[in-house]
Amino acid sequence: DGGITQSPKYLFRKEGQNVTLSCEQNLNHDAMYWYRQDPGQGLRLIYYSQIVNDFQKGDIAEGYSVSREKKESFPLTVTSAQKNPTAFYLCASSTGPYQPQHFGDGTRLSIL
Amino acid sequence: GQQLNQSPQSMFIQEGEDVSMNCTSSSIFNTWLWYKQDPGEGPVLLIALYKAGELTSNGRLTAQFGITRKDSFLNISASIPSDVGIYFCAGLPGAGSYQLTFGKGTKLSVIP
Numbered sequence: 724d725g726g727i728t729q730s731p732k733y734l735f736r737k738e739g740q741n742v743t744l745s746c747e748q749n750l751n752h753d754a755m756y757w758y759r760q761d762p763g764q765g766l767r768l769i770y771y772s773q774i775v776n777d778f779q780k781g782d783i784a785e786g787y788s789v790s791r792e793k794k795e796s797f798p799l800t801v802t803s804a805q806k807n808p809t810a811f812y813l814c815a816s817s818t819g820p821y822q823p824q825h826f827g828d829g830t831r832l833s834i835l
Numbered sequence: 836g837q838q839l840n841q842s843p844q845s846m847f848i849q850e851g852e853d854v855s856m857n858c859t860s861s862s863i864f865n866t867w868l869w870y871k872q873d874p875g876e877g878p879v880l881l882i883a884l885y886k887a888g889e890l891t892s893n894g895r896l897t898a899q900f901g902i903t904r905k906d907s908f909l910n911i912s913a914s915i916p917s918d919v920g921i922y923f924c925a926g927l928p929g930a931g932s933y934q935l936t937f938g939k940g941t942k943l944s945v946i947p
Contacts, residue, residue, distance in 0.1 A: 727877075729877075754933070763939065763940075764939060765839075765923065765937035765938055765939045765940060766878075766923070766925075766935075766937045767937075768934055768935070771933060771934075773933065779933075781934065782934075813877050813878070815877075820933040821865075821866065821927055821929065821933070823866075823868050823880050823883045824868075824880075824935060825880060826870075826877035826878050826879070827877050828875075828876050828877045829875070829876065829877050831875075
């Protein structure tokens with residue numbers, strides 16, 4: 724089945740550690756996105772990529788980094804510089820920049 | 836940045852009742868999207884609207900793209916328990932911007 728796979732479902736980070744969240748899609752979509760969701764809030768864009776080897780900062784990119792070496796994959800690293808990383812992280816993809824985005828099932832990150 | 840005002844924030848309804856929720860913006864959007872999110876899952880696209888005045892149905896769901904392009908509403912008819920969840924509207928400004936702007940969601944509870 725085609726879709727977007729995020730892993731792991733739950734992730735725990737110690738203070739000062741970097742952690743990487745995985746996002747893989749087999750929809751042959753060009754564009755991929757990372758969002759952060761906090762309780763009672765809408766989704767806020769962290770980074771997006773319209774094409775392989777290119778990505779752009781969203782509204783809240785500080786403390787995060789991404790790479791897009793393959794069309795299917797768009798991993799997100801939450802660095803130690805992100806002081807409030809506890810949140811639900813959602814990956815999405817779309818056929819193009821102005822097309823509806825489809826989401827994975829999310830990764831919940833917590834701090835130990 | 837652009838903001839979407841989504842209302843109501845939450846609603847409790849009796850099974851079988853109809854539901855209406857809406858989103859308004861101070862800016863024009865060229866695409867309106869409606870998503871539903873279940874707890875611990877990613878949002879699922881319900882309806883996409885591309886043209887001012889467009890009315891689109893998906894089963895018991897009906898959504899309209901406002902004629903001013905600054906608003907949209909979603910109606911659910913004859914609600915059932917599995918309609919429970921958080922409904923998000925999202926807007927795409929169109930040419931020049933790839934970023935979806937999300938409302939903060941309407942939390943729907945259905946009383947059997």
